[in-house]
Amino acid sequence: MYRARAYSASSSTSPLASDTIARREPTGRDVQIEILYCGVCHSDLHYVRDEWHDAMPAVYPCVPGHEIIGRVTRTGPDVGALRAGDLVGVGCLVDSDHDCPNCREGLEQFCPNMVLTYGSPDSHGTAPVTYGGYSDSVVVDERFVVRIPSNLDPAAAAPLLCAGITTYSPMRHWRVGPGKKVGVVGLGGLGHMGVKFAHALGAHTVVFTTSESKRDDAIRLGADEVVLSKDANRMKAHAGSFDFILDCVSANHDVNSYINLLTRDGNLTLVGAPEKPLPVAAFALIFGRRSLSGSPIGGIAETQEMFDFCGQHRITSDVEVIPIQKINEAYDRLLRSDVKYRFCIDMASLRSE
Template identity: 55%
Template sequence: MEKTTTTVAAWAAPSATEPVALTTIERRAVGPKDVLIAIDYAGICHSDIHFARGEWGPISYPQVVGHEIVGVVTETGSEVSRYKVGERVGVGCMVNSCRECANCLAGQEQYCLKGNIQTFGGVDPADGTITQGGYSTHVVVTEDFVLRIPENLDYAAVAPLLCAGITVYSPLKHWNAGPGKKIAVVGMGGLGHMAVKIAHALGAEVTVLSQGLSKKEDGLRLGADHYYATGDGTVFTEKANTYDLIINTVSALIDINAYLGLLTFDGTLVSVGAPAEPLPVQAFTLFNNRRSFAGSSIGGILETQEMLDFCAQHGIVPETELISADYVNEAWERVVGSDVRYRFVIDAKTIGVTA
């Protein structure tokens, strides 16, 4: 018997300027290698807002966003071998890739040379439709891009690990954060607070560089050894030539050369925040101390699973605020205003429920 699509409830952006609203979307039929996931929780990332509002370019509407998804497998395709009905699983920022290029074959699907298929706003190779994200009750994903959620992690808080967690874990691991290394984290938001937790668990000496000191107590509680305000500028003199690695998590313009000056010999500044405007770099700033300025995306599927297992081993989950689906528009405004500590998570059981 031919399988059919499934109609599910979702909260979608009708246009770049209208509020997110309750609607229904079609999920593709479960193919041989697919799993159907009943979503329990979906994290809110600032990328959701940028994308839905067309700030990164024109998109197709209506659009359901959300790429921090956790739920339970409710159906598997005939050829699925990794997952069984009833297992807790997650889906992050991508749901497919070419599987053939050098980067994909190296387990770095996030850098697919043909472009990975994003969880929302991509073109689904299975049926040619636009992918729709996690602000919904169900999703269908090929098993190769599904993650296993460790049982000992707080289920209601784990979703943001699938974006915020892996986004900082990947560069911390790649640039060898660990004992004897001095790591600075620029920004104390959704990404920054995860960088602090993970860098601390890796054994590094961790410093937070934030505009002010309003989150200092949080930063020290979450694992930072030091916390400095950059607003008065003295830190750039006092801490020059200090850090082995700086993770820049902010998506706003900063004086990148000032931060590069904080790097020690062979130090690297890695940007994971994505401002729309260029970040001008003075070449001589790099020449001094043989410094490097780099960027990093998320992680591949194997590394994302490694991150989840690492967080389970160390008891790491994001600091979250659980909300109902009908609060999404207010939550977005609070994200834009930096009024969240530190990540919103939607209770997907409330999707499809209206007041």
């Protein structure tokens, strides 16, 4: 066991502050990683403030962060392909049971015994719960570590480990590609990645937004069209024409207005998570054999596939890089949607304290 530098919260109302935490020494198939960058996800804020108490009660002190980019510094005796110096990533998962039907299919994100990067019981006994990437190092089973293409900016690649795979996975599942018409609802941290992937996959990409001011940015990111969702005539003009719609909105909204835009056998997938249930009109689904589904992150193999795709197409997230000392300010800005489109922490700032 060793001590690592980190930023942690001691309660749901306290700011994140400098701390030291316990990390296990690498054993077996473990790799120790020096963390270079860690993306900031809205989930981090939810967990720190215990806003998911009923589903995932926070345990304090908590160290968030599940968009980790770093370099391997040490490896356990049974590690196979990874070596010291490799540029790697760790996302939302750090372990699973490896034996359930989901794991055997490479779908670790659905494992009933998955271990989240932060906030899950620590089976190694190093700490009460797992600690995330707001730290200078982490130790992870090599099976949950992915390689990062050398041509990607590591800071801009960090959010791919959550926002990236969350949008890439459902597009692959629903076979987004050339000849498909795809909608992306909401142009934020998730939505901007959805636009980039839909465009790179060869689909005709349409962004739905409530803000005219986002039109130019949507086009820059790869959208072929931009539709103001408040314009009833423009919405009606697209009725029954979409093969797939990715809904990235976490606020309450009318999902039926988008279901009506689907063609026969079209699908709308929710990746945003509104706090309250969304009313769904049954007839909008029944007539047209349309479907409404949800999707989390992808499995480890699919996450590696995504990074290889991103390396091929030079896709990264649009990030604002911050020092760790500005993380509390960044959380306040997240609440105001004051970022284009993701924050990423430069962990050199933590080592300089």
